[in-house]
Amino acid sequence: MQTTEALKRRIQSAQDLLGVVKTMKALAATNIRQYQRAVESLAEYHRTVEMGLQIVLRQSREATTVGSRAGRLGAVVFGTDQGLCGQLNSLIVGHALDQMGRTGVGREDRIVIAVGMRAAELLEDSGQKVFEVLTMPGSTAGITPLVQDITMLLEDWRFKKKIHQVHIFYSEYVSGATYRPKSLVLLPVEEAWLRTLRQRKWESSTLPLFTMKWDAIFSSLIGEYLFVCIYRAFANALASENASRLASMQSAEKNIEERLEDLFTQFHRQRQMIITEELLDIVSGFEALGGARDVGA
Numbered sequence: 001m002q003t004t005e006a007l008k009r010r011i012q013s014a015q016d017l018l019g020v021v022k023t024m025k026a027l028a029a030t031n032i033r034q035y036q037r038a039v040e041s042l043a044e045y046h047r048t049v050e051m052g053l054q055i056v057l058r059q060s061r062e063a064t065t066v067g068s069r070a071g072r073l074g075a076v077v078f079g080t081d082q083g084l085c086g087q088l089n090s091l092i093v094g095h096a097l098d099q100m101g102r103t104g105v106g107r108e109d110r111i112v113i114a115v116g117m118r119a120a121e122l123l124e125d126s127g128q129k130v131f132e133v134l135t136m137p138g139s140t141a142g143i144t145p146l147v148q149d150i151t152m153l154l155e156d157w158r159f160k161k162k163i164h165q166v167h168i169f170y171s172e173y174v175s176g177a178t179y180r181p182k183s184l185v186l187l188p189v190e191e192a193w194l195r196t197l198r199q200r201k202w203e204s205s206t207l208p209l210f211t212m213k214w215d216a217i218f219s220s221l222i223g224e225y226l227f228v229c230i231y232r233a234f235a236n237a238l239a240s241e242n243a244s245r246l247a248s249m250q251s252a253e254k255n256i257e258e259r260l261e262d263l264f265t266q267f268h269r270q271r272q273m274i275i276t277e278e279l280l281d282i283v284s285g286f287e288a289l290g291g292a293r294d295v296g297a
Contacts (some may be wrong), residue, residue, distance in 0.1 A: 006268060025250065026248060032242045034234045037083065037233075046228045055207065057197055058202075073100065074157045075110060076113045077093065077112060077123065077168075077213055078114065079119020079136070082237060088244040089236045092169055093119055096183070098126060111161065112131055113130070114134075115136055120133045137234070146234065147231050166187040167183060170240075171236065171237050172240065176243070182233075185255075186229060
C-alpha cells in the first residue's frame with residue numbers, strides 16, 4: 001500500500017499534467033479560430049477571381065482547357081509535423097493513396113509532395129515514394145510563402161516534367177473537433193466549371209474591359225485560382241490538425257480527471273486509516289494507563 005506522501009506526489013504530478021493539457025486545449029481552440037478566419041477571408045477573393053474569369057471567358061468562343069488527365073500524376077498531401085493529432089495523418093494518407101489508386105496511374109508515375117514529416121513517413125511506409133517534404137507552417141503568416149513555393153513546383157511539373165494532372169489531399173475542418181479527408185483536382189481545371197462561369201449572367205449592366213492579351217490574363221487568373229485552392233488547403237489542414245489535437249486533449253483531460261478522482265479517493269482512504277490507527281493507539285494507551293492505576297491502587 002502506498003504512503004500518503006507517495007500519493008501526494010502522484011496527485012501533484014497529475015495536477016501539473018492536467019494544467020499542461022488544459023493549456024494545450026486552449027491553444028488548439030484559439031488556433032482553430034485563427035485558421036477558420038483565414039478560410040473565411042478567401043471567400044471574397046475567390047469570388048473576385050471567378051468574376052475575372054467570367055469576363056475573360058466571355059471573350060473566348062473556343063473551348064478552354066488547362067492541363068490534361070493523360071500521363072504522370074502530381075500530388076500534394078497535407079499532414080502534420082507535430083504529434084498528438086490522433087489518426088489525422090493516417091486518415092489523410094489512406095485517403096490520398098486510395099484516390100490516387102483510382103486514377104489508374106501507377107506509383108512509379110506519381111510525383112508526391114508531403115507537407116509534414118509525419119505524413120511523409122506514412123507515405124514512405126506504404127511504398128509511395130515522396131519527391132519532397134515541406135514543413136507545415138506554425139501560423140497564417142507562414143502559409144503564403146509555402147503556397148508560392150508549391151505553385152512554382154507546379155509550374156516546374158507542367159513544363160519540365162510534363163505533368164498536367166495535379167491533385168491535392170488535405171483534411172477539411174468541419175466544426176468543433178471534427179474534420180474529414182478532402183481531395184481536389186487542381187489540374188486539369190474542370191471544364192464544366194469554366195463553362196458555367198462563361199454562361200453565368202453578369203450582375204451589372206456594364207461589362208469590364210481588359211487590355212492585356214487574352215492568354216496572359218487567363219493564365220494569370222488561373223494562377224490566382226490555384227493560389228486560393230492551395231491556401232485554403234493549408235488553412236483547413238492546420239485547423240484540422242488543431243481540431244484533432246483538441247479532441248486528443250479533451251480525451252486526455254477526461255482520463256486525468258478520472259485518475260485524479262481515483263488518487264484522491266485512495267489518499268482520503270489512506271489518511272482515514274492512519275487517523276483511525278492513531279485514535280486506536282491513543283485509546284489503547286489510555287486503557288493501559290487506566291489498568292495500571294487500578295493495579296497500583
